[in-house]
Amino acid sequence: MSESFQAEPTQKAGFTRRRFIIGGVGVSAVAAIGGTTVRAPRVFASTAPSGPPTTTIPLPTTTEPEQLLLTWGGDPATEVTVSWSAPGTVAQPAPTLAFSTQPITAHHAGWLVKMPDPRPLDVTERYGEAASVSFTDGLNGQTTYFYHVQLKGLKPGTRYYYQVSDGAHAPSTAGASFATAPHGRAKFRFSSYGDLATPSWDLNTSGNIWHESCDNSWFAVTAIENPGDGKGAPLFHLLNGDLCYANLDVNNAPGVWRDFGNNVARSAANRPWMPALGNHECEFGVDAMSGKPGDASGGIGAQGAAGNYWNGPYGFGHYLSRFLLPDNGVTNWDGNRLRGNFYAFQVGTVKFISLDADDVIYQDGAANYVIGTANTAPEKTTTGAEIPNGTTTYTRFYTGGLKLDAKHNSLVPDYASGKPNLQTIWLERTLAEARRDPSVDMIVVFMHQCAMSTSVPGNGSDLGIRQAWLPLFDQYEVDLVLSGHEHDYERSYPVRGYDAGSHGTVAAPNPGQTKGAAVDTRRPSVVTTEAYEFDGTPAWNTAEGTVYLVLGGGGTNGPTNTYGTDTADDKPQAKVITTRNAVVGTEAAGFSKNGADSIEDAPWSAAINPTDAYGYSIFDVDPGQHRGETTITFQYFAIPAVTNEAGAAHDGTTTLPSVPTEKFVFGRRVGK
């Protein structure tokens, strides 16, 4: 493992530089170093289900609170939102929240908040400080209930205890405690990964297996509560999209979300979990894209492949019901408030920005029904909804348009259209304010899809992100960009600007493209391949260039940690999505969907992990003494793959590593 801590070798003329490969080749990093053995409790003694249910599984009609979830309010030092849910399809009779700086007991009731009656999700409305929200799944008709209390005026750096109750005649309660963020320049720890999914059967509350279920999802949550270095749980966690893949279980999305909520609550009841929207948060349903009832007659099957197939606003109905996130203050062109779709918050000297890249990517969303067989029948759901073959979700530009600035191969808000892209406008304003703010040293962006990835079985790099947002990340010197989407690990060198000209080749043409043609992929330009050193640890100066981290190994059952190499010169190569990956075909012939259309040489790829797809990241922020001195020490802990789902190998046990596979320092003064 010692090679993980070496500074990267200096590039010499004539020296064929290879990417830094972390982990031991062919040997699990954990096997090599030992670690902490974790055994999950066994809930079900029965044998595993054979696979995901194909019919709708009823949800409980009990009301005891579960799926406890904390998120930051607008100011993490003083605002925390406490959320929870009823188990199933029955609202809690009289839910309440009690909170205090002392434990809640019979003799110390704390402050009491009584919840209002639930109202269906309506994102055109503003939320009160206490809100009860219901959401009816468009494809299976199940209604589930979420409760949110936005606590404000809390004391910074203070532990609060809370207890929620269903208010039943014989009430059921649940509770935990959390710490508010420290005020001002302070040390803190945060963690991150994306693509968590759900555990398998006997580790799920429901006992079911869902699409993408894997026990690593359970272990990943365990790891956040007890990171391998033994230095304690983080203050909060960043969850970089593809939360639970509920859109793959069209008859049971509420049930998948419930198992996700209960798995995550093992950590999220104790510390805020801050999500970003991914492609698997976008679900089929029966609404117009805005979330209004679909207006085509004859049901979903009559609405046509370009019709109304969304589960709530933009397909994000479950997500927006479940998470009440910091308010960006932006109202979309369709009248929806975009609260929670993208947002920012500050802890200590770091500004965090969560983006929804679904808005700018060329690739499609992840609710798809695309079958290559002729005359394939529509996918039918419990409610009688039918999804015709050839249907795919595509939400690009849902907050308004971007237009090409050909000179810079960039995408800028299209003001001439009258509906410019609101997320990009908000991003630029937020970045500009952060860089003007003397209390902000570093900016960390997290989102789901990747501007840079060399994964071969994964999705690849999306030119849409490069065109729309990388110019802003460059201009405002964003320090770190975290993503998921690829179920693996990858780290870039610091990059700034792009290598102008054609640096890609069309390999799998979309309609309108020619195989073998050159394509300008707006390839990010490497600033340096030589790390500095900070207290004996390799360090990158992020004032010189932004570092991109792919952290998509949360737990999903679909590793993609095979990485592209140009066989001609043995150098890194990436797939790039440069045009919409259109669905092509006909009802009579069947349909297919293209993947990434192009490839590029990828000198920006600094480190990959072919050994372990799974892992979690720990970031320790130290503000230093003066403005600009903040450093972030990053540790990546790989988690070995487990044999999931069924059979004797599914024993609910893993070994979590105690030594990181990578350790780096990021800062704006390092090396200076």
Ligand SMILES: [Fe+2]
């Ligand atoms: Fe994913």
Ligand SMILES: [Fe+2]
């Ligand atoms: Fe994804």
